[in-house]
Amino acid sequence: MKKRIGFVAAMAVVGLAFLSIRYYEVDLPIWHLLGGGKGLDPATLHLRGEFVESNLGAAEGPAGSVTVRMIAQQFVFVPQCIVVPADVAVTFRVTSADAVHMLSFLGTNYGLRAVPGEVNQATFTFTKPGEFKVPCHEFCGAGHYAMRGQLHVVPRDQFASLLPGERRTCEPR
Amino acid sequence: MSHASRVSRAPTAVFWLATLLGLFAIPLSLAKNHSPAQPANSTPPLRIPSDVAWTQETLTIISSGDSFRGLLLARRCNHCHGEEGFSSVPAYPNLAGLDRLSFWKQVEDFRSGKRISPIMQTIAEGLAARDSADLAAYYALLPTASDPLENRAFPQPMQDPSRATIAIRLIVFGDGQRGIPPCQSCHGPVSYVKGAPRLDVQNGTYLAEQLDHFSNGSRTNDINVRMRSIAIQLTAEEKTALSECYGAGLGPGANSR
Numbered sequence: 001m002k003k004r005i006g007f008v009a010a011m012a013v014v015g016l017a018f019l020s021i022r023y024y025e026v027d028l029p030i031w032h033l034l035g036g037g038k039g040l041d042p043a044t045l046h047l048r049g050e051f052v053e054s055n056l057g058a059a060e061g062p063a064g065s066v067t068v069r070m071i072a073q074q075f076v077f078v079p080q081c082i083v084v085p086a087d088v089a090v091t092f093r094v095t096s097a098d099a100v101h102m103l104s105f106l107g108t109n110y111g112l113r114a115v116p117g118e119v120n121q122a123t124f125t126f127t128k129p130g131e132f133k134v135p136c137h138e139f140c141g142a143g144h145y146a147m148r149g150q151l152h153v154v155p156r157d158q159f160a161s162l163l164p165g166e167r168r169t170c171e172p173r
Numbered sequence: 174m175s176h177a178s179r180v181s182r183a184p185t186a187v188f189w190l191a192t193l194l195g196l197f198a199i200p201l202s203l204a205k206n207h208s209p210a211q212p213a214n215s216t217p218p219l220r221i222p223s224d225v226a227w228t229q230e231t232l233t234i235i236s237s238g239d240s241f242r243g244l245l246l247a248r249r250c251n252h253c254h255g256e257e258g259f260s261s262v263p264a265y266p267n268l269a270g271l272d273r274l275s276f277w278k279q280v281e282d283f284r285s286g287k288r289i290s291p292i293m294q295t296i297a298e299g300l301a302a303r304d305s306a307d308l309a310a311y312y313a314l315l316p317t318a319s320d321p322l323e324n325r326a327f328p329q330p331m332q333d334p335s336r337a338t339i340a341i342r343l344i345v346f347g348d349g350q351r352g353i354p355p356c357q358s359c360h361g362p363v364s365y366v367k368g369a370p371r372l373d374v375q376n377g378t379y380l381a382e383q384l385d386h387f388s389n390g391s392r393t394n395d396i397n398v399r400m401r402s403i404a405i406q407l408t409a410e411e412k413t414a415l416s417e418c419y420g421a422g423l424g425p426g427a428n429s430r
């Protein structure tokens with residue numbers, strides 16, 4: 001009898017251990033329950049905060065640092081085409097307006113999840129100028145397989161000459 | 174069970190418990206660094222596409238609409254949008270079967286001037302906030318099936334039926350290379366995103382106009398640039414094909430012929 005209890009307990013621990021690696025499904029909700037997270041409301045991104053549409057895209061900060069802000073939503077990234085300078089550390093800040101999405105920069109090892117209610121941040125340095133596809137790598141619904149953005153990595157001086165003072169993107173106009 | 178084995182089991186339980194705690198504690202402590210402070214950047218002038226947000230409050234207001242009151246109010250709209258929600262002028266949108274969220278949002282946007290239309294702005298200003306929920310409830314109920322009076326602009330045969338292939342491909346599959354999701358994944362019938370109206374019983378002329386407005390920036394009321402970023406990528410031929418195809422009642426889901 002005791003042996004069986006021990007066995008069941010061990011299996012429960014293994015099961016929970018397995019769950020604990022599901023970071024976004026298990027750990028994050030627990031963290032929220034414990035009162036963590038400032039609570040970015042996915043429904044009001046367009047009304048206030050750093051993800052309003054006029055603030056999306058690449059922004060040049062002090063000392064030439066570059067920050068890219070993006071929203072992932074069913075089934076488009078906004079901006080759909082991002083432009084960044086080569087050989088500069090670029091900080092991405094992304095969130096989602098609905099489901100969990102994942103940006104994956106094809107041709108590099110970089111990827112970043114977009115989670116509703118959260119801002120995920122990561123800093124990447126792209127060394128090779130060129131155009132990269134940025135498909136969504138987390139199933140997010142019926143249009144998931146066509147959810148695909150673009151990343152243009154351009155030489156530094158070329159980046160500097162793009163629309164100074166605005167948020168930079170390479171959306172067609 | 175011997176006494177000895179009970180003693181030896183105790184550390185095992187503690188070990189498992191500690192393991193378990195550790196497994197959750199590490200990712201949870203990582204979560205603390207999850208959203209560091211926002212770096213200082215000068216911000217360009219704020220632009221808000223629409224004052225509507227899909228919060229619980231908004232959804233409650235919309236779902237409280239009374240369709241009978243809507244029926245009475247709809248007299249003001251029949252003249253342009255048709256007795257049964259199907260207009261006789263191809264440039265005026267059909268409202269029959271339009272989903273409530275979409276209907277309500279467009280009326281709000283006309284009222285606030287976020288979607289520019291001199292005609293509809295005056296009309297929306299004449300409606301109380303409650304009225305638009307009632308009207309939305311009424312129009313959502315109208316059938317899209319038959320045309321007993323034969324006075325509708327919908328459907329209208331395609332000018333060039335060979336363009337249907339282009340349209341159906343975009344509607345059903347989208348274009349993954351360019352990042353254009355299938356229209357039917359947001360506008361139905363496969364799935365709907367909040368605020369995306371059905372297109373299958375809409376007038377082609379009206380659709381063509383709206384696609385142009387989204388792509389040339391004269392309509393900017395879609396939340397988070399959703400529809401603009403798609404329309405901007407469509408070629409002129411694709412836009413014509415899509416609007417003619419939907420306008421001919423050939424879009425998936427259309428049951429009106």
Ligand SMILES: [Cu+2]
Binds near residue numbers: 139
């Ligand atoms: Cu996605």
